[in-house]
Amino acid sequence: MAEQRAGTARATNTGPGRVLVAVYAVFAVSAGARSGVQIATRFADAPAAYLLSALAAAIYLLATLALARSARGLALICCTVELAGVLAVGTASVAVPEAFPDATVWSGYGIGYGFFPLVLPVLGLLWLWRTRP
Amino acid sequence: MIDWLATVVIAAALVMAGWTVLLALRHRRPGWMTLGGVAVAELAAVVQLVVAVVLLVVGQRPDALAAFLGYHVVALLVLPAAVAWSLAERSRWSPGVIAVGCLALAVMTVRMQQIWQTAGG
Numbered sequence: 001m002a003e004q005r006a007g008t009a010r011a012t013n014t015g016p017g018r019v020l021v022a023v024y025a026v027f028a029v030s031a032g033a034r035s036g037v038q039i040a041t042r043f044a045d046a047p048a049a050y051l052l053s054a055l056a057a058a059i060y061l062l063a064t065l066a067l068a069r070s071a072r073g074l075a076l077i078c079c080t081v082e083l084a085g086v087l088a089v090g091t092a093s094v095a096v097p098e099a100f101p102d103a104t105v106w107s108g109y110g111i112g113y114g115f116f117p118l119v120l121p122v123l124g125l126l127w128l129w130r131t132r133p
Numbered sequence: 134m135i136d137w138l139a140t141v142v143i144a145a146a147l148v149m150a151g152w153t154v155l156l157a158l159r160h161r162r163p164g165w166m167t168l169g170g171v172a173v174a175e176l177a178a179v180v181q182l183v184v185a186v187v188l189l190v191v192g193q194r195p196d197a198l199a200a201f202l203g204y205h206v207v208a209l210l211v212l213p214a215a216v217a218w219s220l221a222e223r224s225r226w227s228p229g230v231i232a233v234g235c236l237a238l239a240v241m242t243v244r245m246q247q248i249w250q251t252a253g254g
Binding site for chain 2: 014015016018019021022023025026029030033034036037040041
């Protein structure tokens with residue numbers, strides 16, 4: 001999982017990858033802190049939405065660590081799950097809004113977070129592609 | 134929260150974000166001037182936290198107190214973390230990392246202001 005360089009796999013935590021890791025870290029912390037507060041203070045209002053946000057935040061954190069440590073396989077899984085999640089939940093929240101009493105990170109394709117949830121996994125996947133072995 | 138103080142934090146963060154983006158575009162690395170500017174923004178954020186704690190003790194408090202305090206703690210950590218991550222690999226991308234931290238501080242300060250203004254008393 002650690003850094004494998006020279007021929008086998010290229011590092012994801014160097015060059016522009018460092019900016020990507022920084023954005024991911026900001027996002028993981030803000031989504032995580034927000035869902036933590038929601039779960040701690042008013043979990044009963046929308047338990048499913050808050051748990052989904054917490055799950056999303058955990059995946060962002062995992063993605064941050066994977067990109068920062070050049071764990072390419074894990075990073076690929078995380079970015080793919082994020083993209084699938086934001087597309088699935090985004091579509092569901094637009095199609096069946098009454099199923100989402102409170103917004104999640106992925107509601108409306110991440111509109112509450114400036115569409116970063118939609119853009120980040122795409123950037124992550126592009127970066128993994130650019131640095132492919 | 135004191136509006137003009139929040140404005141100072143936001144302005145300092147945005148100026149440093151613009152400056153570091155400029156450095157990144159010109160392929161320059163962050164120097165002492167950049168670190169000094171970031172330190173000023175961080176100092177403003179610290180002053181803001183102290184003022185917020187004083188206001189909380191005095192009795193003003195927002196409805197979403199936990200979120201407000203959470204934002205304050207993260208706001209203090211974001212610039213040191215960005216600088217550490219930036220300086221660990223000095224390249225043309227280093228200033229970009231600091232820019233991300235500065236923009237995050239600005240956005241968080243705006244969010245803190247919004248939360249504070251929901252104070253019901």
